[in-house]
Amino acid sequence: MTQYNGFYLMGNYPDRDTFIEAAAQGLQHFDFLEVGIPFSDPIADGTAIAEAAQKALDSGVNLAGILESIKAVRERVSPEKDIYLMTYANIIFNHEETLKSEEFKKLNVKGLIVPDVPSSEDFFFTGENALDGLEIITFLTPETEDETIKKASGRSNSFIYFISTRGITGGSMKLDNDTMAKIDLAKSSSTCPVVLGFGIRDSDSAKTALEHCDGFIMGTVLIQKLNDKGLDGFKKFTDELFGELG
Amino acid sequence: MSGKSNFQNLPDEKGFFGEYGGSFIPPQLQEIMDDITESYMKIKEDPSFLAELDELYRDYVGRPSPLYFAKNLSAKLGGAKIYLKREDLNHTGAHKINHCLGEALLAKRMGKKKLIAETGAGQHGVALATAAVTVGLECDIYMGEVDIEKEHPNVVRMGILGAKVVPVSHGRKTLKEAVDAAFEAYLTDPVNQFYAIGSVVGPHPFPMMVRDFQSIVGREAKGQFNEKTGTLPDYIVAAVGGGSNAMGIFTAFLEDESVNLVGVEPSGLSFKDGEHAATLTKGKPGMIHGFKCYLLQDENGEPQEVYSVASGLDYPGVGPQHSYLKDIGRVEYDTVSDAEAIDAFFEISRTEGIIPAIESAHAVAQAIKMAPKLSSDKTILINLSGRGDKDIDFVVKKYGAKYGLGNTL
Numbered sequence: 224m225t226q227y228n229g230f231y232l233m234g235n236y237p238d239r240d241t242f243i244e245a246a247a248q249g250l251q252h253f254d255f256l257e258v259g260i261p262f263s264d265p266i267a268d269g270t271a272i273a274e275a276a277q278k279a280l281d282s283g284v285n286l287a288g289i290l291e292s293i294k295a296v297r298e299r300v301s302p303e304k305d306i307y308l309m310t311y312a313n314i315i316f317n318h319e320e321t322l323k324s325e326e327f328k329k330l331n332v333k334g335l336i337v338p339d340v341p342s343s344e345d346f347f348f349t350g351e352n353a354l355d356g357l358e359i360i361t362f363l364t365p366e367t368e369d370e371t372i373k374k375a376s377g378r379s380n381s382f383i384y385f386i387s388t389r390g391i392t393g394g395s396m397k398l399d400n401d402t403m404a405k406i407d408l409a410k411s412s413s414t415c416p417v418v419l420g421f422g423i424r425d426s427d428s429a430k431t432a433l434e435h436c437d438g439f440i441m442g443t444v445l446i447q448k449l450n451d452k453g454l455d456g457f458k459k460f461t462d463e464l465f466g467e468l469g
Numbered sequence: 470m471s472g473k474s475n476f477q478n479l480p481d482e483k484g485f486f487g488e489y490g491g492s493f494i495p496p497q498l499q500e501i502m503d504d505i506t507e508s509y510m511k512i513k514e515d516p517s518f519l520a521e522l523d524e525l526y527r528d529y530v531g532r533p534s535p536l537y538f539a540k541n542l543s544a545k546l547g548g549a550k551i552y553l554k555r556e557d558l559n560h561t562g563a564h565k566i567n568h569c570l571g572e573a574l575l576a577k578r579m580g581k582k583k584l585i586a587e588t589g590a591g592q593h594g595v596a597l598a599t600a601a602v603t604v605g606l607e608c609d610i611y612m613g614e615v616d617i618e619k620e621h622p623n624v625v626r627m628g629i630l631g632a633k634v635v636p637v638s639h640g641r642k643t644l645k646e647a648v649d650a651a652f653e654a655y656l657t658d659p660v661n662q663f664y665a666i667g668s669v670v671g672p673h674p675f676p677m678m679v680r681d682f683q684s685i686v687g688r689e690a691k692g693q694f695n696e697k698t699g700t701l702p703d704y705i706v707a708a709v710g711g712g713s714n715a716m717g718i719f720t721a722f723l724e725d726e727s728v729n730l731v732g733v734e735p736s737g738l739s740f741k742d743g744e745h746a747a748t749l750t751k752g753k754p755g756m757i758h759g760f761k762c763y764l765l766q767d768e769n770g771e772p773q774e775v776y777s778v779a780s781g782l783d784y785p786g787v788g789p790q791h792s793y794l795k796d797i798g799r800v801e802y803d804t805v806s807d808a809e810a811i812d813a814f815f816e817i818s819r820t821e822g823i824i825p826a827i828e829s830a831h832a833v834a835q836a837i838k839m840a841p842k843l844s845s846d847k848t849i850l851i852n853l854s855g856r857g858d859k860d861i862d863f864v865v866k867k868y869g870a871k872y873g874l875g876n877t878l
Contacts, residue, residue: 262770262771263645263771263772264645264648264649264757264758264772266494266495266498266649266652266758266759267495269653270639270653273640273649274639274640277640280771285769286769311756312493312756313755313756313757313764313766313770313772314769314770316754316755316756316770317755317766317768317769317770318769318770338495338496339493339494339495339756339759340493362495362496363496364496364497364500366497366500367496367500386495386496386497388497394657
């Protein structure tokens with residue numbers, strides 16, 4: 224199966240131009256981009272992303288501005304590349320009108336990644352609240368029950384986000400036998416890619432992820448590269464990463 | 470008013486009170502919460518657990534807390550008779566110990582080794598550190614560096630009690646960052662740790678569980694009030710931040726339609742953004758910290774800065790059951806300003822010899838506004854949720870001059 228690899232950037236962070244440039248460059252290697260909409264209480268995120276969110280908020284970053292930037296990214300990348308929004312329930316809840324608008328549809332955003340809406344609550348954004356054509360991405364974890372994995376995998380269309388470990392973003396990845404069995408079950412129950420996230424920060428962990436899953440998601444380490452080494456450091460890191468992955 | 474609701478059945482099995490509550494948390498945390506819910510549902514029916522908790526309430530906390538007729542204050546106001554439920558007389562000085570002991574016992578029975586929590590002003594931290602000692606658990610309290618500086622006496626108390634105060638040095642170094650840090654620590658080892666949430670907020674089962682542990686306050690008050698007067702109070706007044714003391718006293722009376730329930734929110738300095746914490750009065754529904762509730766938020770859905778002179782009341786969200794009780798009209802929510810609360814703080818100190826916590830002074834202020842408009846055959850029961858020892862230095866320094874306390878102090 225072809226790979227489906229993604230990367231996370233905080234929208235308009237560290238500034239609008241750098242975000243657009245990093246997004247376009249990253250999408251030369253990656254298949255999809257997760258654009259973070261900052262929220263001040265990001266309970267699934269570790270310090271690196273939480274601090275980026277706070278800095279973004281302090282400098283006035285909001286959904287409207289980020290959508291402008293996504294438009295600019297869209298103009299620069301192949302239409303086959305996918306873009307998702309990643310944020311928290313309250314941001315979605317407050318912007319339903321925007322997310323249902325014609326303007327938004329033109330951006331061709333494929334789905335929403337909302338870590339504080341576990342599948343048991345996703346009725347919240349379905350039925351009469353449904354956001355037309357926007358899929359809420361399913362999360363699975365090493366502790367998800369087999370029955371839930373089968374059901375959730377069956378109804379996913381874009382990809383399944385498998386969280387490698389307990390904890391928050393920015394930790395380390397570990398895959399034990401039980402987890403790998405859960406990943407296999409998800410893969411055999413679904414027709415879309417099963418992608419591993421949380422704790423993937425170099426070519427070794429990416430390779431491990433690709434041995435078991437259809438792709439990987441990288442986030443914290445890229446935010447750190449942008450913080451420490453700027454756009455050049457980000458480009459060098461992703462070029463080298465995909466060079467090593469072959 | 471729809472007092473006909475069957476309040477016994479709330480929340481539903483997913484933790485919803487109407488549209489509020491629930492569990493908006495990352496999936497890896499959901500499994501931990503499910504585990505806590507399952508254990509709690511079993512344990513709350515377990516006679517040996519209930520007996521152990523009762524004994525602690527009686528012999529350790531000093532329950533039942535007295536119900537006191539505030540005769541001087543009532544006479545001075547010249548209207549309704551005011552009664553006080555004296556939660557200020559509990560061990561550690563406030564109602565918080567009620568749910569901290571419940572959570573600590575549950576954690577112990579679940580085989581946990583350590584209680585963790587965040588604290589802002591330090592009250593929840595002190596109560597939890599105390600509960601940890603008596604139940605026999607370790608305790609880590611996460612606290613922003615700014616708050617550690619401000620709330621020195623409580624930091625010292627926690628230290629004396631053997632708890633570890635973990636300073637949080639990122640961001641604004643206050644309560645919000647302390648919540649983040651405690652969550653982060655919790656997720657790294659949910660097997661050995663138990664995150665003891667400090668109010669009727671957070672994901673299911675906490676709003677239900679903390680309410681259940683606090684509901685002893687209303688059950689006692691109902692019996693005591695009946696013993697004194699042969700009837701039910703006409704009004705019950707309680708301050709609402711997250712809402713634990715208010716749910717504690719309201720719960721036993723929810724189905725008594727003749728009892729008017731009044732929750733008091735802080736309007737702080739003014740109703741301008743950032744100058745109050747009147748969530749139910751000025752907020753709109755949203756999600757924060759894992760649950761849905763009324764929330765003070767800007768047009769982008771960002772939780773707003775909040776303020777109250779009472780640090781225990783300045784939270785941008787509020788308990789989901791309060792959100793529900795507001796919508797169905799069972800509880801009326803009103804506001805009291807900083808200035809009114811401070812007035813009430815001195816008024817009850819000087820008429821009854823009882824120095825209240827600034828949080829509780831908000832409820833007293835509300836009763837002071839209501840009583841003169843009511844006839845003398847009416848009664849108001851205030852939940853006096855805590856004592857004011859923690860507040861005296863601050864109050865005298867900032868407001869003393871107005872009340873005849875000059876630089877001599």
